[in-house]
Amino acid sequence: MSRKNHAPARQVMVLYTGGTIGMQASENGLAPASGFEARMAEQLAALPEMVVPQWSFREMSPLIDSANMTPAYWQRLREAVVDAIEAQGCDAVLILHGTDTLAYSAAAMSFQLLGLNAPVVFTGSMLPAGVSDSDAWENVNGALQALGQGLAAGVHLYFHGELLEPTRCAKIRSFGRNPFAALNRARGGEAASALPAALDYRQPKQLANVAVLPLFPGIGAAQLDGLIDSGIQGLVLECFGNGTGPSDNADFLASLQRAHQKGIVVVAITQCHEGGVELDVYEAGSRLRGVGVLSGGGMTREAAFGKLHALLGAGLDGNEVRRLVELDVCGELR
Template sequence: MKRKVLLIYTGGTIGMEKDYETGSLRAFDFGNIFEKMPEMKLMECEVFVHPFAKPLDSSDMGPHEWKIIANYIFENYTKYDGFLILHGTDTMSYTASALSFMLKGLKKPVILTGSQLPIGDLRTDAKENLLTSIYYASLYEKNEAVIQEVSIYFEYKLLRGNRTLKYSAEYFDAYSSPNYPILGQSGVHLNIVKENLYRCNSKDEFHIDLHISEDVLFWRIFPGMKLNHFKEIPKMKVLILQVFGSGTIFSSEKTLQTLQEIRNNGTEIVVVSQCISGGISFGKYENSNIFSKIGAISGKDMTAESAITKAMHLIDNPNYIGSFAENFSRNICGEISD
């Protein structure tokens, strides 16, 4: 029996080709991908293509588009064995993180990929990323999907989606998962590290939770920053502070007073690290104790992309029991190291 993979094309560099008269990149009709890549017809699975009506640059992808993708996967979940989302690289980690929280009880692969060069370029990385992603999306053993989570495949590596970040705009090896090991790596064989794979509760039925709030602000702390600017911004439900190292900030009575006023105004404060690797550890240094005093929430070793989308998903979400702080601190789908 041939496995069926649904390819959802949203846009991005992977779907571009060069207009040799003007030298500019333009989107091609992704419905003709089998003509562009005839080798896809030789694969051991069936690939069905669903392109967005209007391809989007990844900078235009956001909550509205995340819901469209999640809905489309939900509507077609029983028809296909795996799902592949072609996406621009700049915000792919945001989309992968958001989908990981929105797709509940997932027991089939949802893989995102893209490319640094257009599919029509002679030196492109698009073809390998696309073909290998299809293999991973159709990988089954004993009639069970090997991958049962949202992941990103890029330049020979399969990574957990909500653990990734884009760290290079230049190299083919553009994605990193600094705080979680790879799920698999392709070479002569498609390797999977099974002990690193996520599994939801086997009793959970697949469903979607499309709740997303945009009442989140992300702010990077820097030396010499004037915190009184915080008082001039409108009230938001969640403020995510990206601070130094393992959770430090300049220590002064003014800092404590300003952050406490924000908390007293009903805003939750989440703390994540500016370091790519490692995480937040309140109390490790004296200058992190301020966050314990004001009741801030540790983002632990989450990426900024994952912390932002998780906060957006949890704010005033009626499908969760308990407080925002309790739910944010909980490992929902492998986004935090236990």
């Protein structure tokens, strides 16, 4: 991602959500801990030659292991970002987050903060700050320096010296210093010419109920019906290859048809690490399209999940939600 021709950040709000980066030992193992602001200030004071923007600090409540992240927490995070920019006078935000769901949160916030004229950077670490060979300060300091050099408005993911597009990447490793990678997903989706005012970052969003269902050999209508009847509004359907599923299973197709009739937005993405969905290539895919399933193109699971939360949470008309699913909103398809 280019850093050229963007104003350097002068005042950064650091939002600390918890995660491995600030964890300390407890009776039951590593757990989120307060006091990270002082530790961060101390290590920066020991590096007077390093130039970073001025920063302030806010500890989110509760501090969590990112395995406990929820869409409700995303809403509080969005409000904290808006408050930092519009009320606290900051021109950038750095979010410290656990790595397990960092890609989900960064993708979701890309859609929750549409229109925000400031950069927001997510980072974290694989080992807690202060332990041997930790990557914590490397990532915190690197993210601050990137902001100080100037980043485009919008959401970024910074890790191990690399800036990634949140709607195009995922956590692919549970070890090492470089757990995130850009996925080689299909591009070329048509861009939305204009976005509804309801998607603007200033507009509050309602909580949406979205699920993810990976297809597997032998999946039947019973598993799908359980989700349909649970009250979901949207479903990310992880299909085989470029968008195929059990198209010879009449009951399964009937369940998808019922989901469509109930107003549930079903989006097909691929289980593959590379490529994307083209529902009209194979009969097994076109039959999914025929019962109301939408194409997610090259969207990642994280991007599709976050996009549905934003579109459904904005209270848009069902037809408008379905239209925007297949258009590029913030780089998820292009």
